[in-house]
Structures are given as C-alpha cells and as structure tokens.
Amino acid sequence: MDWRVPLADLYFGPEEEAAVSAVIRSGWLSMGGVTQAFEAEFAEFVNAKHALAVTNATAALHLACLACGLGPGDEVILPSLTFVASANAVRYTGATPVFADIESQDVLNISPAAIEAAITERTRAVMVVHYAGYACKMPAINQVAKAHHLAVIEDAAHAVGASLEARSLGTWGDIGCFSFFANKNMTTAEGGMLVTDDDELAEKMRILRSHGMTALTWDRHHGHASTYDVVDLGYNYRIDELRAAIGRVQLQKVHEGNRRREERVALYRRLLSEQAPQITLPFTHAPGQSSYHLMPILLPNGADKFAFMASMKARGIQTSWHYPPVHTFEAYRQAYQSNPTPLPMTEASAAREVTLPLYPTMTEEQVNWVVKAILAQG
Secondary structure, eight states, rough: OOOOOOOOOOOOOHHHHHHHHHHHHOOOOOHHHHHHHHHHHHHHHHSSEEEEEEEEHHHHHHHHHHHTTTTOOOEEEEESSTTTTTHHHHHTTEEEEEEBSSOOOOOOOOHHHHHHHHHOOTTEEEEEEGGOOOOHHHHHHHHHHHTTTOOEEOOTOTTOOEEEEEEESSSSSSEEEEOOOOSSOOOSSSEEEEEESSSHHHHHHHHHHHHTBBBBBHHHHHHSSSSOOOOSSSOBBBHHHHHHHHHHHHHHHHHHHHHHHHHHHHHHHHHHHOTTTTOOOTTTTTOOOOOOOOOEEEEEEEEEEEHHHHHHHHHTTTBBOOOOOOGGGGHHHHHHSHHHSOOOHHHHHHHHEEEOOOTTTTHHHHHHHHHHHHTTOO
C-alpha cells in the first residue's frame, strides 16, 4: 500500500551504500575486521567492556539466557507486553517464562513490585524490556535481583541511545541485548548486539555464537590459528561484514535520529493533549533519556481499536499494535492458564494501545495529518 504516512521509514543515505560497496571490494564478506570495529565502536557508544555482534536480537537474547546458565526447571520473570522473541528465547533453553505485570497505563514497563511478587525458589533471572525506548526502573529492579541472587537480562531492542541517570540502557544488568531490525532506531536490516562488563559471560557468548569453536575463519585467515577445537554446543549466530558496515554508519546517526524522534514526539504530545484529551499518552513523565522508538497511545475505554486502525488506514495512516500480550498467544495460553499470574494492567493497556507513525525523517506536516485523522474519528 502507498501510505501517506508509514509507521516507520529508513534513515539511510549514500554513506551506507558506500560502506557496503567497500566491503564487497575488500573480498571478505563473513565476520571479520569490520565486525570487530563495529563491536568496538558500539561498546564505546554504550560504555560497556564487551560488545558482540550477532545475526539478530533473538539470537542475542538466546545467548544471554544460555550464558546465565538457564535451563529446564528454571524460571525467568519478564513482561507479557513485549514481542514474543523475549519469551521464546527463555523457552529455547528449556526454562519457563513467568509473566509479571506492567506498572500502570502510564508506564508500560515491568513493575519492580510485580517482579518481586512473582519470585519462587525456581526463579533464576529477570528479563526487563525497555518498552518503546523508555527506561525500566533499573535501580529498584537491580535491588530486587540482588536480594534474590538473580541475573538481570535487558531486552534493549527499542533502546539504542537511551539512558537512565546518564547510564546507557543495556548496561544496567548482567547482559544487554539490542536489535538492529529494519524498523529500529539504527538498522542493519537484520542484526543484534550483546553487551556486558563481565569477562566470563562475554567469553561464553563469544564461544556459543559460532558453533562452540575456539577459533574462527578470520583468525585462521590471518594466521592467528591453524586449527580449532569445539568446546560447547554452539550456534551459528554470526553477523556478516556487510551488515556490520551498515551498522557502523548507522551508529553515527543514532543521536541525531533520536533527537528528531524526540521533536516529533513532543509535537504529538502537545497536539493530542490539546485537541484529543480523551487519548492517554503513556510515559509522559518518564525518567532518563528515551530513544523514542515508538509512539504509543491508549484509546479511551470501550473504543473499538480495530475500527480505529481501519479508519486510520483508510486515510493513508499506518498504525500498529505493540503488543498483543504474549500470554494470550496459542503457543503460550495453555501454560499460562495452568499457572496464571494476574496481569490486569497489561491486559487493560494492550486492549487500548495503538502505535502511531514515528521516524527521523517524519515531517511536522505528517504529524499534523496523523492528529487530524485521529480527530476526524470523533
């Protein structure tokens, strides 16, 4: 469909094309020197000791769970208001996702109190999700985790360039996982990154990323190794030089792209609060510096969300839903119903949530078009 205002759009220029062309001319396409440079630059960007590039954020989450030693019989507390990959990554290890409620319809992030209430003798980790690029209450969550000896994994898929108390999101827990999917604040089409300050965790993930091998093709190519051992049951979660090259360029654009997003969010908030006060605007008083990945709104109680979205589509405005709660999916419903935990805020918010268009190249005129389309529905 030819959208008048799409949900998201690329923030690309000739620099990305030039970076990819340079890799092609180099003759080396698999993970190598460009990837190493990308990892070093990302580590510096978030002020982490280690950064490991992987093929996507789901792979990052899986490796994080493995590195934290999760397995059958273990439980991991996480929000249900997230993309299903968060819970899937837990299940890949044989561990069990346990869903905790979000704070409120203003703060769509996991509640520290709900985390504490969900802890059992089987709980081994907490996985937080910085929804839409807004920070979870990490000091409180870390305090709970420390008291119960739990690992903390940050799903920072929405949070490239976001921070809390001047500390990058993704670096508050034991391991942070970032996404470079096509609609993210920086993209490599598909791709992800792990960050940690823990040497042991970093080494575990490095080994697991490439089949459990002790040396890679790049090492052998440069004469740093002539053979290799396989020391663990690893995976093929490597990224390639083409995507790493795009990532290096995109990383340089994050702060400017996020600044533009912030301006559009401020305009949305002003117009909607003035002209459509019946619309709830989550994260109005959010702490820290957001990445402004998404523009979520909550429709009035009782509103027909799908009719609203269809009406917006008829006006050329693309909207979305972030997210159908994971515990409502067929693949999760039976397990949840056998051991339900109350999720009233999650269910109430998800029923009303609609995501509006937001991207760095969005114009003020387009924001006004979106708001007028909302007002036209009465």
